[in-house]
Amino acid sequence: MAVVVCESAQRLFTEPFYARMITAAEEVLTGQGIPLTVMTATSATSTIATPQLVAGGVDGVLLIGARERHPLVVTLAASGVPVRSAGRAPDGIDLPYVDMDxxxxxxxxxxxxxxxxxxxxxxxxxxxxxxxxxxxxxxxxxxxxxxxxxxxxxxxxxxxxxxxxxxxxxxxxxxxxxxxxxxxxxxxxxxxxxxxxxxxxxxxxxxxxxxxxxxxxxxxxxxxxxxxxQPVEEFAALATRLLLMSMNSPESTRNNPVLPTELVVRESA
Structure with missing residues (x-):
């Protein structure tokens, strides 16, 4: 399975959000004995990542940060490869997802x-x-x-x-x-x-x-x-589990769950 972050490698390694997502996904996969590949793909570098993802190099893709007009997102949606988007897919792109409210x-x-x-x-x-x-x-x-x-x-x-x-x-x-x-x-x-x-x-x-x-x-x-x-770890774990299910039964997990968010009041407001 591959986690594909639609950002540069610099953003991947400097923003804690991505580390939390990938760690939670890896914990789910480790329990299943499945190795995890992590890739980045900006609009400019998507042509490098695409061949490995759509030519049988992976059995499923967890997509993080899918944006409008991103070439890889469009290609994956049409590829037939099992994909789950962590976050609602852009308008006009038919991909199952898990989202936050x-x-x-x-x-x-x-x-x-x-x-x-x-x-x-x-x-x-x-x-x-x-x-x-x-x-x-x-x-x-x-x-x-x-x-x-x-x-x-x-x-x-x-x-x-x-x-x-x-x-x-x-x-x-x-x-x-x-x-x-x-x-x-x-x-x-x-x-x-x-x-x-x-x-x-x-x-x-x-x-x-x-x-x-x-x-x-x-x-x-x-x-x-x-x-x-936003419950980041729960979000990533649920997306990963649903992706695993779709790899075994493609039509069984077309639901798109949305997790609740909660205001946490501290000192700044």
């Missing part, structure tokens, strides 16, 4: 900010071509719209620290008196906290910050991050 997690974040009296709210979104990032932004903005807040400023990042810094700087220029920021990942949220403090803004007194993931960094940031917890 990203929209509901973002709803919880928005309601928490509203209940806290925050009214000048902005968002740092993830890559728009990634379904999870899009769902988080839509869940957040839809909840605010129901409360009468439309057209909130949105800066886009790629889940990295540097993109979170640039996004927070852009938001401060656009909205100097903002009092809350929702970031689509804890790494970007931690970067926003750092940027706000450098700009003389106190967190949470002046600006509340909420992240997403409940990654280890959420507990190390000062102040500790309020965030949306």
């Amino acid at each position: 990203n929209a509901d997690g973002a709803r919880q974040a928005a309601e928490h900010l509203l209940l806290g009296g925050r009214r000048s709210i902005a968002a740092i979104a993830g890559p728009p071509g990634l379904p999870a990032a899009r769902d988080r932004l839509e869940g957040f903005t839809r909840t605010l719209a129901l409360a009468g807040m439309t057209g909130i400023p949105v800066a886009y990042g790629d889940f990295t620290h540097s993109s979170g810094v640039h996004a927070a700087q852009w938001l401060l220029r656009r909205m100097p008196h903002l009092d809350a920021v929702f970031a689509a990942s804890d790494v970007m949220a931690a970067a926003a906290v750092q940027t706000l403090r450098r700009a003389g803004r106190r967190v949470p007194d002046d600006v509340a910050v909420i992240g997403f993931d409940d990654a280890p960094i959420a507990r190390r940031t000062s102040p500790t991050l309020t965030t949306v917890r």
Whole structure:
């Protein structure tokens, strides 16, 4: 079996999310005596990975981070190789998946900010071509719209620290008196906290910050991050088990389970 991460090797080895996913998948496979191959495939490098995956080199593929217009995702969907996407597949791609309830997690974040009296709210979104990032932004903005807040400023990042810094700087220029920021990942949220403090803004007194993931960094940031917890290990283990089942009986596991998310309130909001 192969785990294919639709990112560069640098992202694979620097972001804890992928390590947590792969570790959980490996634990399931080890119990079955099945070896695991880990591959990366960006849009630019997908032609290197494709032949091994579709020519009988593996019996199943766990796909992580499938994005719109990614050549490998399109090829795998048409290949007949058993595939399970960890995360909802892009629109128009017919792949079974396991997903988190990203929209509901973002709803919880928005309601928490509203209940806290925050009214000048902005968002740092993830890559728009990634379904999870899009769902988080839509869940957040839809909840605010129901409360009468439309057209909130949105800066886009790629889940990295540097993109979170640039996004927070852009938001401060656009909205100097903002009092809350929702970031689509804890790494970007931690970067926003750092940027706000450098700009003389106190967190949470002046600006509340909420992240997403409940990654280890959420507990190390000062102040500790309020965030949306997603059950990463359960997510990866379930996707792996369903993939194993589909390798034995392709039509038995076309269900697409969605796992719940939960707001974890700490010091930053």
